[in-house]
Amino acid sequence: MLRRFSLLLGIALRHISKRKRQTLVAIAGVGIGVGFFLAVSALMIGSQNDFVETLIDAAPHIIISDEIRSPTPQPAVLAFPDAAVEVRHYKTRNEVRGIKDWQGIMRTIGARSDAVASPSLSGAVTLRVGGREEALAIVGVEPGIEAQVSDVEQYLKEGRLRNLETTQGGVIIGEEMASRLGVRMGDIMAATSARGVTRTLKIVGLFERGRGQFGGSSGYVLLREAQSLTSQPFVINRIGIRLDDPYAAEDIAKRLEARYGYKAESWQERSADFLSLLVTRNVIMYTVISAILLVASFGIYTVVSTSVADKRRDIAIMRSMGFSSGDLQAVFVMEGFTLACIGVLAGWALGFGLMQVLGGIEFNIQGSTETIPLDRSFFQYAISAGASLFSAIIAAWLPARKAAQVDPVDILRGAV
Amino acid sequence: MTPAPLIRAEGLTRVLAVEPPVTLIRDVSFEIRQGEFVAVIGPSGCGKSSLLYLLGLLDRPTEGRLFFDGEDTTDTDGNARANMRLARFGFVFQFHFLLPEFTALENVTLPMRRLGRLADREAAARGRDLLGAMGLDGQEHKTPDKMSGGQRQRVAIARALANDPALILGDEPTGNLDSVNSARVIEIFHDLAAKEGRTIVCVTHDPEVAASAHRRIHMLDGRVERID
Numbered sequence: 001m002l003r004r005f006s007l008l009l010g011i012a013l014r015h016i017s018k019r020k021r022q023t024l025v026a027i028a029g030v031g032i033g034v035g036f037f038l039a040v041s042a043l044m045i046g047s048q049n050d051f052v053e054t055l056i057d058a059a060p061h062i063i064i065s066d067e068i069r070s071p072t073p074q075p076a077v078l079a080f081p082d083a084a085v086e087v088r089h090y091k092t093r094n095e096v097r098g099i100k101d102w103q104g105i106m107r108t109i110g111a112r113s114d115a116v117a118s119p120s121l122s123g124a125v126t127l128r129v130g131g132r133e134e135a136l137a138i139v140g141v142e143p144g145i146e147a148q149v150s151d152v153e154q155y156l157k158e159g160r161l162r163n164l165e166t167t168q169g170g171v172i173i174g175e176e177m178a179s180r181l182g183v184r185m186g187d188i189m190a191a192t193s194a195r196g197v198t199r200t201l202k203i204v205g206l207f208e209r210g211r212g213q214f215g216g217s218s219g220y221v222l223l224r225e226a227q228s229l230t231s232q233p234f235v236i237n238r239i240g241i242r243l244d245d246p247y248a249a250e251d252i253a254k255r256l257e258a259r260y261g262y263k264a265e266s267w268q269e270r271s272a273d274f275l276s277l278l279v280t281r282n283v284i285m286y287t288v289i290s291a292i293l294l295v296a297s298f299g300i301y302t303v304v305s306t307s308v309a310d311k312r313r314d315i316a317i318m319r320s321m322g323f324s325s326g327d328l329q330a331v332f333v334m335e336g337f338t339l340a341c342i343g344v345l346a347g348w349a350l351g352f353g354l355m356q357v358l359g360g361i362e363f364n365i366q367g368s369t370e371t372i373p374l375d376r377s378f379f380q381y382a383i384s385a386g387a388s389l390f391s392a393i394i395a396a397w398l399p400a401r402k403a404a405q406v407d408p409v410d411i412l413r414g415a416v
Numbered sequence: 417m418t419p420a421p422l423i424r425a426e427g428l429t430r431v432l433a434v435e436p437p438v439t440l441i442r443d444v445s446f447e448i449r450q451g452e453f454v455a456v457i458g459p460s461g462c463g464k465s466s467l468l469y470l471l472g473l474l475d476r477p478t479e480g481r482l483f484f485d486g487e488d489t490t491d492t493d494g495n496a497r498a499n500m501r502l503a504r505f506g507f508v509f510q511f512h513f514l515l516p517e518f519t520a521l522e523n524v525t526l527p528m529r530r531l532g533r534l535a536d537r538e539a540a541a542r543g544r545d546l547l548g549a550m551g552l553d554g555q556e557h558k559t560p561d562k563m564s565g566g567q568r569q570r571v572a573i574a575r576a577l578a579n580d581p582a583l584i585l586g587d588e589p590t591g592n593l594d595s596v597n598s599a600r601v602i603e604i605f606h607d608l609a610a611k612e613g614r615t616i617v618c619v620t621h622d623p624e625v626a627a628s629a630h631r632r633i634h635m636l637d638g639r640v641e642r643i644d
């Protein structure tokens with residue numbers, strides 16, 4: 001079987017080597033298709049991964065907040081589910097906002113080895129420096145835990161998150177806010193909450209400009225500080241969770257919500273609109289790229305079908321020698337397949353080269369040097385090869401069937 | 417005791433399914449014994465070649481049966497027929513029909529490698545021997561376009577002998593050769609029949625070939641006119 005295969009392959013290779021120009025054109029077609037497939041998909045997937053990474057890490061993977069998606073069912077409705085009772089316009093109890101039994105939730109998450117949870121309380125205060133006033137949304141956190149859950153630390157231009165613990169009344173605000181108030185690191189401000197509590201806060205850190213979610217008008221303080229400023233001791237209203245596997249977020253969020261009733265929002269839910277955009281982008285990309293590979297296989301079709309047409313005489317003589325029609329079909333499929341294999345290798349080299357060029361381009365964004373994010377995974381090489389070889393087999397198989405159908409008697413009769 | 421017939425044709429008929437149908441062979445019956453050199457002769461278009469293709473299992477009869485070595489080959493499938501051609505038949509055509517991309521030796525070893533009975537090295541050795549026996553020493557690595565018509569025809573005969581066939585089928589094997597080369601081919605065929613016991617069936621216009629054959633099947637309009 002192996003010997004027969006190598007014999008037929010040898011015949012196929014001999015045929016190919018005698019028609020150099022067509023062979024080169026077909027190989028170039030596949031090569032260019034595969035090369036650009038790799039370059040384009042590296043760009044698209046690379047930028048997508050970069051983007052998704054930013055999406056994932058911009059905030060905790062799951063955020064449990066003290067909101068409830070639908071009001072708690074009324075006891076009367078629960079007691080008589082099938083009764084003709086409808087309760088409308090009822091008044092809900094005016095609860096203290098905050099997550100009840102948050103310690104329980106923390107313990108549940110703490111029991112998992114792949115997750116870290118950080119409790120926080122957000123509220124609002126008014127900052128006052130001299131004659132100026134600014135509203136500030138404060139987030140009270142445990143710095144040690146929060147640093148594990150979000151990327152806050154990365155976006156600090158000055159100071160560190162830990163400074164909140166070491167300095168009494170420490171606060172971290174954005175650079176924009178600081179310049180509006182005319183304050184700098186180490187300056188002291190007065191903060192008054194809606195409940196009328198007033199404290200002095202000292203700036204122990206500044207967020208970089210342009211980090212929307214942190215800068216602008218929000219600031220970080222110690223959790224205890226936030227609780228006492230808003231007069232809500234022991235209360236928290238948000239739990240941020242970071243997972244080792246961000247893609248498990250959706251599933252875990254659902255289970256947490258089902259168990260505790262509080263809204264648990266995964267990053268996927270938060271960015272559903274972006275994610276659906278990415279799906280559309282991928283569909284477009286793979287459609288275009290597949291079309292390139294498909295067109296490349298036309299070259300193989302042409303080579304194989306001319307080869308079959310040119311070799312009708314040889315097909316007849318081989319048939320008379322005792323080669324079966326299956327043998328001859330195999331010879332011509334192998335011709336196409338060999339061309340595709342060489343084309344794929346050339347395409348890999350081309351794609352690799354294009355990626356090197358693209359990856360070497362540097363550009364400046366707001367002072368920092370960046371390169372184009374590229375996905376250089378082996379997976380793309382495998383997909384491009386798989387798709388090309390598959391289409392090549394089809395492209396070669398169609399004309400190769402004709403080789404199998406050649407009736408040697410027709411050829412011999414015509415020649416003699 | 418006469419040897420059993422190698423080929424037995426019983427009422428072979430071949431009709432081309434075109435409109436109107438063309439009858440190439442009409443009710444042909446004969447027997448050929450092992451070691452015989454038989455010439456099939458007749459005017460152009462009398463069905464000589466068509467009969468040869470039927471005997472060589474390249475074509476199927478519309479009616480009648482064909483036995484080879486006692487076996488009924490009429491209803492065998494394509495692969496079985498290909499294997500039969502590979503292992504037991506050798507063809508020699510008028511226009512030598514070598515594969516142009518392959519050297520003389522490669523052309524000769526191709527059927528051996530396809531059959532797979534010999535290792536590649538043994539096949540090459542046998543190929544050299546066969547070419548040597550045809551007087552083609554030193555020509556092994558030439559491609560067909562570098563050889564003369566007579567040399568090519570001898571390569572084709574060597575190739576026909578590759579798998580030690582019982583039956584050699586020639587379709588005008590001398591039709592394209594000068595008298596010297598023709599005589600040589602006729603001599604080779606006689607040696608193959610007499611010394612190696614191979615059976616040879618040759619379609620020919622060449623009176624030399626016809627005269628030297630043991631028997632002649634005369635055909636006319638698709639029928640066997642007489643056998644002498």
